[in-house]
Amino acid sequence: MVYDIIIENGILVDPLKKTHQKGTIYIKNDKILSPPNEKEKVEYKQKINADGYYVMPGLVENHTHIYNGGGDTNLNADVIMLPSGVTSAIDQGSSGWSNFNLFYKSVVMNSMMNIKCYLNVSNSGLITEDYYENIDPKYFNKEMIKFYTEKYKDTILGLKIRLCRDSIKDMGLSPLEKTLELAEELNLPISVHIKDLDEIKDVANMLRKDDIWVHMYQLSEPTILDSNGNVIEEVLKAKERGVLFDVASGRGSFSFEMISKAFKQGLKPDFLGTDLVTYNVYERPIFSLPYTMSIYLNLGMSIDELTQICIKNPAERMHLSGEIDTLKENTTADICIMEIKEKDITFHDKHGGSLDGDKLIVPRMTIIDGKVVYRSIEF
Structure with a gap:
């Protein structure tokens, strides 16, 4: 057998199988193959020595905006994310039904990455950061939302x-009520950006199992904490009944003080979305998904926990579990190789908080469909 790529001696982390062990990966065409038997002659086109490096399925970005050309915040997914080890991504509502066709044709169909999305209930989605999209329920086009979510059911999550x-202005929670009504009828979850919302307890009570609470650690009051610094009861109950929580850090949507208090009370994220856009990519405090993972590694989360919330959990949302969240045989070879570098580093938030750490996750190689699409010059 002539393999295209052999990755040997790496620390293989498989979030689906929950394994963490040293081993070798064999790739032919676009698939991970089983190891050769002892008698088989092994040949290869490229061999990669990954001794001391972590080899895992490609990272999955749960929260970003990648309708490139469709708005001032939207990134080019392939250019920005592949060098960071990200091989799959979920766009969080950059498009509404009225411009979804162009998003699908120009981004989803043309990207090397696996791209799926949430459809914005606002007809045109997120066009600009200069003003909010119109979420007045009287403008929701139920017929067209239903049409697009059914036609593109493999893409729209x-x-x-x-x-x-x-x-929301003076509309109260009527936009959320109507969105939930639509979601119930279409049998879909919703993803809800929640910031400085006076009705935060009511929202917590309204969200259902598999709905996503976005910006869980944001600091604009009201927050998930009460005046005594305790996670509000309604949020804990939401978590218990299966509401999912996404960090979606953004430029200023998290604080170390908030994270510390929530961690001590057991409220940890289900997803580590970055909310990367043109205004914060390669800029601190977020920079990239591996940099964001480094923050939580230094907060005490293990690499195994991080692969759960940065690979397995979002892969399940994409309905690709067993395909993109594992290194098992006969799955597509979407792989990233990372180094956990011992390095003194101080992370900052936008609220004056900081975290001193000694580890940094550094991307070294990205493989997609069995082809190397990024390699660090030092690797």
Whole structure:
């Protein structure tokens, strides 16, 4: 057998099988193959010595905006994410039904990555950062939302809405109520941006199993903490009944003080979305998904926990579990190789908080469909 790529001696982390062990990966065409038997002659086109490095399925970005050309915040997914070891991504509502066809044709169909999305309930989605999209329920086009979510059911994962004082204005929670009504009828989850919302307890009570709470550690009051620094009861109950929580860090949507208090009370994220856009990519405090993972590694989460929330959990949302969240044989060879570098580093938030750490996750190689699409010059 002539293999295209052999990755030997790496620390193989498989979040689906929950294994963490030294081993070798064999790749032919676009698939991971079983190891050769002892009598088989092994040949290869490229051999990679990954001794001391972590080899895992490609990272899955749960929260980003990648309708490139469709709005001032949207990234080019392949250019930005492949060098960071990200091989799959979920766009969080950049498109509404009225411009979804162009998003699908120009981004989803043309990307090397696996791309799926949430459809914004606002007709045109997120066009600009200069003003909020219109979420007045009287403009929701139920017929067209139903049409697109059914036609593109393999791509559209659910509905997205942004809730904050400036977006709901004097409408109260009627936009959320209507979104939930639509979601119930379409049998879809919703993803909800929640910031500085006076009705935060009511929202917590309204969200259902598999709905996503976005920006869980944001610091604009009201927050998930009460005046005594305790996680509010409604949030804990939401977590218990299966509401999913996404960090979606953004430029200022997290604080180390908030994270510390929530961690001590057991409220940890289900997803480590970055909310990367044109205004924060390669800029601190977020920079990239591996940099964000480094923050939580230094907060005490293990690499195995991080692969659960950065690979396995979002892969399940994408309905690709067993395909993109594992290194098992006969799956597509979407792989990233990372180094956990011992390095003194200080992380900062946008609220004056900081975290001193000694580890940094550094991307060294990205393989997609069995082809090397990024390799660090030092690796």
